[in-house]
Amino acid sequence: YEAAGIYRAGRHPDHPTFFTGPLWAARQRGRERGWTVIEGLCAHAQPAGPTTRAAYEQLGQHRPGQDFRPPPGWDEGFEFSGRGFAPGEDSEFSDFFAELFGQMGGRRRGGGDYRARGEDHHAKMVIALDDAWTGATRELALRVxxxxxxxxxxxxxxxxxxxxxxxxxxxxLIRLTGQGGPGLGGATAGDLYLEVHFAPQERFVVEGRDLHLRLPVAPWEAALGTTLEIPLPAGERVKVRLPAGSQTGRQLRVRGKGIPGEPPGDLFLDLAVMAPEARTPAQKAMYENMAREFQFDARAEWEKNR
Incomplete structure (x- = not known):
């Protein structure tokens, strides 16, 4: 195999070399079976230029037989292809070998035309949280x-x-059937898998279908209790009862008010008591009066735990 310049695609990084003439079709068929023809096979092989190498370095090649793992830094709208070596295809290597050198000698394989399903492709899709909340149809531009x-x-x-x-x-993953790589010999095209990511948000943190929200409350709201109206994605709102005596760090859970689904996620509210700044003499006097009335030591627990 070394003399032929052929190796298993999984043992070395793939090489960004493209062939001309009769080798091109054979190389494509070999790729469908998990094999790679490396540079230097014969005079037909052409070293890849800067554009080809740059594209390869950006795209990378995941190992055969593994789940797709995009290269670092891949961004939205870039479409990748990748198909691993499938178990049980060892017997086909001799067919590929014969086909490759048969074409170099002007001969063709016996039997019918070669057919192979197209490669599956992968791309990232960034959506707004509102789209997951209600469902939507969006136009996606891909660079291929x-x-x-x-x-x-x-x-x-x-x-x-x-x-x-x-x-x-x-x-x-959102699967788009038949939107991947084209098939060979009239075979079906591969599928396109879109990996969904949410655009960065200022308000919500998303974990699965659960939503986490930091909820600022005034001292009197926390002390006395109240009912708050919480904004949700897509313009929805939900009313939540804040218990009296709530403190910073307390978490309220509102079941079923996360991202819809089967089952829906939950909404988690992390309380943060915010003390207003005393800017006027009257406001300062109110704080001084509170200090006298409550005689409250916020660090009393320190003394207990010494």
């Missing part, structure tokens, strides 16, 4: 590495209309 007529890597573009299901979670 592709080959031009001369076998060089270029970045093409395509736009898809994507239906975002209500209740989708961070990291969930």
């Amino acid at each position: 590495p592709q080959l031009d007529a001369e076998g060089r890597v270029t970045l093409g573009a395509r736009t898809l209309s994507v239906r975002i299901p209500k209740g989708v979670k961070e990291g969930q």
Whole structure:
């Protein structure tokens, strides 16, 4: 195998080299079976140029047989392809070997045309939290590495209309059937998997379908208790009863008021008591009066635990 310049794709990083002439079709078929033809096979092999190498370095190649793991720093709208070596395909290597060198000698394999399902593709999709709350349809522009007529890597573009299901979670995959790589010999195309991520929010922290919200409250609200109206995504609101005597750090749980789903998530409110600044003589006098009335030592626990 070393003499032929062929190795298993999983043992070394893939090489960003593209072939011309009869080797091109054979290489593509080999890739579908999990094999890679490396640079230096024969005079037909052409070293990759800067554009090709840059694209490869950005795209990377996940190991065969493993789940897709995007390279560091991959961003929204960049479409990656990757298909691992499938178990049980060892027997096909000799067929590929014969086909490769048969084409170099002007011969073709016996039997019918080669057919292979297209590769599955992966891309990241960043959505607003409101989209997960209600469901939505969004246009997604993708940058797709592709080959031009001369076998060089270029970045093409395509736009898809994507239906975002209500209740989708961070990291969930949306599968678009038939939107991946094209099949060979009339075989079906691969699928496109969109990995969902939420756009950064100032208010909510998302964990699965649960929402966490820091809830500022006034000292008198915390001391006396009250009913608060909490804004939710997509313009919804929910009323929450704040118990009297609540303190900073207390967490209130509102069941079923997280991201919708089966089951829906919960809303967690982390209380933060905020003391207003005393700016006028009257306001300062009120604080002084409170100090006299309450005789409250906020650090009394320190003395107990010494």
